[in-house]
Amino acid sequence: MEKYSPQKIEKKWPSSASASAKASADKKAAEGKLGYNPHVIEKKWQDKWEKSGLYKADDSSKKPKFYCLDMFPYPSGEGLHVGHWRGFVLSDVIARYQMLKGKNVLHPMGWDAFGLPAENTAIKNQIHPRLFTQKAIANFRKQLKQIGAMYNWSREINTSEPEYYQWTQWLFLQLYKNKLAYRKKAPVNWCPSCQTVLANEQVVGSKCERCESTVTKKDLTQWFFRITDFAEDLLKDLDELDWPERVKILQRNWIGKSEGALVKFKIDHSNQNIEVFTTRPDTLFGATFMVLAPEHPFIEKLKVQNSNVKIIDEYISKTRQESDIDREANEKEKTGVLTGAYAINPVNNQKIPIWIADYVLANYGTGACMCVPAHDQRDFEFAQKFDLPIIQVISQNDQQQKLKQAYTDEGMMINSDSYNGLKSSEAKKKITQDLAEKNIAKASVNYRLRDWLISRQRYWGAPIPIIYCQKCGEVAVPEKDLPIKLPEDIEFKPHGESPLKLSSKFLNTACPRCGGKAIRETDTMDTFVDSSWYYFRYTDPKNNKEFAGQMKINYWMGAGLPTRSSKSEGGVDFYVGGIEHAVLHLLYGRFISKALHKLKIINFNKNGEPFQKLFNIGMIHLHGAKMSKSKGNIVSPDDLIDKYGTDALRGYELFIGPAELDSQWQALGISGVYRFLEKIWEVFNSKISNKTQKDSQIEQTIKTVTEEIGSLKLNTTISHLMELFNYLKKQKEISESYARKINILLAPFFPHLAEELWKLQGNQESVFKESWPTYDKTLVKASTINLPIQVNGKTRKIIQINPEANQSEAQKLAEKEITQLLKGKAIKKVIFVPCRIINFVIE
Ligand code: ANZ
Ligand code: ZN
Numbered sequence: 001m002e003k004y005s006p007q008k009i010e011k012k013w014p015s016s017a018s019a020s021a022k023a024s025a026d027k028k029a030a031e032g033k034l035g036y037n038p039h040v041i042e043k044k045w046q047d048k049w050e051k052s053g054l055y056k057a058d059d060s061s062k063k064p065k066f067y068c069l070d071m072f073p074y075p076s077g078e079g080l081h082v083g084h085w086r087g088f089v090l091s092d093v094i095a096r097y098q099m100l101k102g103k104n105v106l107h108p109m110g111w112d113a114f115g116l117p118a119e120n121t122a123i124k125n126q127i128h129p130r131l132f133t134q135k136a137i138a139n140f141r142k143q144l145k146q147i148g149a150m151y152n153w154s155r156e157i158n159t160s161e162p163e164y165y166q167w168t169q170w171l172f173l174q175l176y177k178n179k180l181a182y183r184k185k186a187p188v189n190w191c192p193s194c195q196t197v198l199a200n201e202q203v204v205g206s207k208c209e210r211c212e213s214t215v216t217k218k219d220l221t222q223w224f225f226r227i228t229d230f231a232e233d234l235l236k237d238l239d240e241l242d243w244p245e246r247v248k249i250l251q252r253n254w255i256g257k258s259e260g261a262l263v264k265f266k267i268d269h270s271n272q273n274i275e276v277f278t279t280r281p282d283t284l285f286g287a288t289f290m291v292l293a294p295e296h297p298f299i300e301k302l303k304v305q306n307s308n309v310k311i312i313d314e315y316i317s318k319t320r321q322e323s324d325i326d327r328e329a330n331e332k333e334k335t336g337v338l339t340g341a342y343a344i345n346p347v348n349n350q351k352i353p354i355w356i357a358d359y360v361l362a363n364y365g366t367g368a369c370m371c372v373p374a375h376d377q378r379d380f381e382f383a384q385k386f387d388l389p390i391i392q393v394i395s396q397n398d399q400q401q402k403l404k405q406a407y408t409d410e411g412m413m414i415n416s417d418s419y420n421g422l423k424s425s426e427a428k429k430k431i432t433q434d435l436a437e438k439n440i441a442k443a444s445v446n447y448r449l450r451d452w453l454i455s456r457q458r459y460w461g462a463p464i465p466i467i468y469c470q471k472c473g474e475v476a477v478p479e480k481d482l483p484i485k486l487p488e489d490i491e492f493k494p495h496g497e498s499p500l501k502l503s504s505k506f507l508n509t510a511c512p513r514c515g516g517k518a519i520r521e522t523d524t525m526d527t528f529v530d531s532s533w534y535y536f537r538y539t540d541p542k543n544n545k546e547f548a549g550q551m552k553i554n555y556w557m558g559a560g561l562p563t564r565s566s567k568s569e570g571g572v573d574f575y576v577g578g579i580e581h582a583v584l585h586l587l588y589g590r591f592i593s594k595a596l597h598k599l600k601i602i603n604f605n606k607n608g609e610p611f612q613k614l615f616n617i618g619m620i621h622l623h624g625a626k627m628s629k630s631k632g633n634i635v636s637p638d639d640l641i642d643k644y645g646t647d648a649l650r651g652y653e654l655f656i657g658p659a660e661l662d663s664q665w666q667a668l669g670i671s672g673v674y675r676f677l678e679k680i681w682e683v684f685n686s687k688i689s690n691k692t693q694k695d696s697q698i699e700q701t702i703k704t705v706t707e708e709i710g711s712l713k714l715n716t717t718i719s720h721l722m723e724l725f726n727y728l729k730k731q732k733e734i735s736e737s738y739a740r741k742i743n744i745l746l747a748p749f750f751p752h753l754a755e756e757l758w759k760l761q762g763n764q765e766s767v768f769k770e771s772w773p774t775y776d777k778t779l780v781k782a783s784t785i786n787l788p789i790q791v792n793g794k795t796r797k798i799i800q801i802n803p804e805a806n807q808s809e810a811q812k813l814a815e816k817e818i819t820q821l822l823k824g825k826a827i828k829k830v831i832f833v834p835c836r837i838i839n840f841v842i843e
Helices: 019-030 038-052 082-100 116-125 129-146 162-177 227-240 245-255 281-286 298-303 309-319 324-328 377-386 424-437 550-557 584-598 637-644 646-655 669-686 696-710 714-730 736-746 751-760 807-817
Strands: 065-070 104-106 181-191 196-198 216-225 257-267 273-278 289-292 337-344 351-356 368-371 441-447 466-469 473-476 508-510 517-520 574-577 614-616 620-622 785-791 794-801 827-833 837-842
Touching: 038 646, 038 751, 065 082, 065 550, 082 104, 082 574, 082 620, 082 637, 082 646, 082 696, 116 129, 129 637, 162 181, 162 473, 162 584, 196 216, 227 245, 227 257, 227 584, 245 584, 245 614, 257 281, 257 424, 273 281, 273 289, 273 368, 281 424, 289 377, 298 337, 309 337, 309 351, 368 377, 424 441, 637 646, 637 669, 646 669, 646 714, 646 751, 669 714, 669 736, 669 751, 696 714, 696 736, 714 736, 736 751, 785 807, 794 807, 807 827, 807 837
Parallel strands: 065 104, 065 574, 289 351, 574 614, 785 837
Antiparallel strands: 181 196, 181 216, 257 273, 257 337, 257 441, 289 368, 337 351, 466 473, 466 517, 508 517, 785 794, 827 837
């Protein structure tokens, strides 16, 4: 990249404008034409837009609303790179398009400013996290303003400011009052390097997500949010959302619903039972041993009359070093120890040995497992290693086979007494029923989802508003006393306990109930709590009486789009962010919104779903790796803007590839977009005339661009616009009326250039006050789009359909295509998302 040489560059050009861009502007100047000069027009319009308040969302508008949201960034010291920019550009195009479609658009920005990274950087660089964060925010804000995005900056929020976290604390109190926040002692994931507890979600392959140290276990009293109360709603309401299927799948797997039964096994020579959870009661006759998790409470009782005590203790202490993820890993060689005790299989009274093994987890099901090596791969491996009997009870036909691995499919029952010959799926019901009559089994549902561990022994977060009184015990801070402010002068280096413990001014307080001596909770909240509700705050960011006013929530989060299916209408209309938030943030956000909905604190829609439509932006790669600071392959937008201007960079970010896919950054790609913008400039400055004109190519482009914005195919939109200008360049003249339309068409993508051209055509008002152009239907080809037909969420066929087709038209066509699949099946529900999918939910 060129170096800064002030002598060579005129005032108009910023520091390192590219030689070619400058040369071409010079050439035009010589020809007496005013060249395309992004550096002058971009800054000018950014200032004007800000001054005129063009993008201020109006809370009391009668217009329909459109809430367009970017996942707010965590302000790191590194600033934004072009990979981050991609999502911000995309959402801005949509926000501007919706504005031109006559919507009252809310497009806010703010900072997810609390959290470990800021604290760690602060510790490393010996600077207070608040100072560090403020500096990083100032840089981010500057960078984001350069995008020329229509952010409503007057609604900026910062989660680390008391004006914000007061309401995070208030949220905690609402959950606490309603028993959705509670404390318990639990083995937690502990990062020895960050010196803090991590949520399961923050442990990646048994390593700390942040610092990659190996995570260990520690028993601590911790605060939890009862997200498990919402497991079923979080699962079932996913169906109605206009989200990428892969995100839904990730959430479904995370919630992990399993239907099965609890079965009681008697312990031999004892009057006690051990209960197991199984998803396959049909395999009971094949259960040849039982395994307890090393943490299972029964083990203490067993040890009393056991000669194996030492071996058992050693084994247990070894497993305590391992994370659940390690313990469950398939590749892991099976280990275990015998307890010496036996259980009685309730279906055939067989004595089966009880083992202890780490592959059974303490906090899933009952922490005890009936083991069927013939039909469960883990049990199969365990049985082979310890030479335990393998009895096949389900078969593809009705024959026993020599099994080389577990047979996990359904099939025909064998070796199972009176159940022989039944289909395994029937036997599953029947065995459960028969045992239920004898009070030995009952149907049961299990979720993998665990309650959300929200306490952190760290400084840079919102203090948990709880006080411990010597007399009254645990007391909630009264709402009127919020915020509980973070003390500023504090030793925040980690030492295993919360740094807040070291501040006696913070720690010691009076009990709000009895006035006696008390101390404060010193843990702070996980930053995912801050981001679980921030989208509400944008609707009413300055409110100091409520977390956000009802009316404003209802307007901005209410049912915006009339085409939505019944239940989860409303919420944020368009939410853009990376796939890395598929589980954590998006699940927590849904949970908190649903919890507030259930507590009747909000009611903007029927089920509290906060994000109607989600878009995952693909990542940008360079030199074969995802762009990131740690890979050292970052391209900063700042230098490119210096060279080519913002509009060119915006265009290239869109042009690089389908927005939902990962794409390769090409250093020279942006200069092609720059030349395209020069062409636009030239056409507008040389061809407009007052003749009247009908032109099918222009009409067609209006139609195509409109449809492509709707289906978010913005890379092809840019190429269609390029084709249009190649065409226009060959024309002698363009009518004024077409020029207006094309000018508006360009505006969402290249707002500065479009605004300037609009002005040059003699318009006084902003181009964004116009409405989106229409086209002459008689002059365009009828078009079709691809619509996937799904059955129970699985794509079965893709049909070509008119993009404007409504549900009944689409359904009629689709049903015809999949008559075979629907034959004899009752359709329970049809989910239709225009231009996206039609999904038949059948029995
Ligand atoms: C007997 C059986 C036979 C099982 C068979 C499976 C297949 P999902 O589907 O993930 O819910 N299990 C139960 N509790 C467990 C625990 N705490 N740790 C590890 N495994 C546990 O898994 C449910 C199955 O995992 C249960 O069904 C149980 O094994 C095992 F052919 O019971 B099954
Ligand atoms: Zn008290």
